[in-house]
Amino acid sequence: MTEQEMTCEVLATHLTDFLEGDLPEAAEAAALEHLSTCQSCEGVLASTREVVALANEHGRAPLSKEDRSRLLAKLMDAVE
Template sequence: MDCETLLAYLSDYIDRNLSEDLSQAAQDHLRTCQNCRIVLDSTQRTILLARQHTQTVIPAERRQHLFEQIQSAFEKRL
């Protein structure tokens, strides 16, 4: 799996919506790629923080928006 693929699956990975194969491939990539670990980390932290503040699940739409922001921040760093 490469970075682009991982980013495409990241949201589902966090939600544990991936098949076992994909999830395993994502984990393998994350083990070797610091950039993606950072993206995963900040995505998870942001989602967690938002949950703590609102006590509600972030609507899918907002999460998608959030994820796109993080993704574009990541792409600028490449």
């Protein structure tokens, strides 16, 4: 796997994995670094976290495939 520059777009595609702790360490570090410098991604992260927390509260598996892709579509919209 080659290293990928962490941009808003890249981060959005990794966000659900990030929140679920599924990101490889290097990607997680890059994501954290980007988040500390990018306000728009910080906002997106906050709302994504809410969605994930809500899903967890209802006792479902973290996120279903459909939830994930719906969420991702929304996030991609937000960063454009």
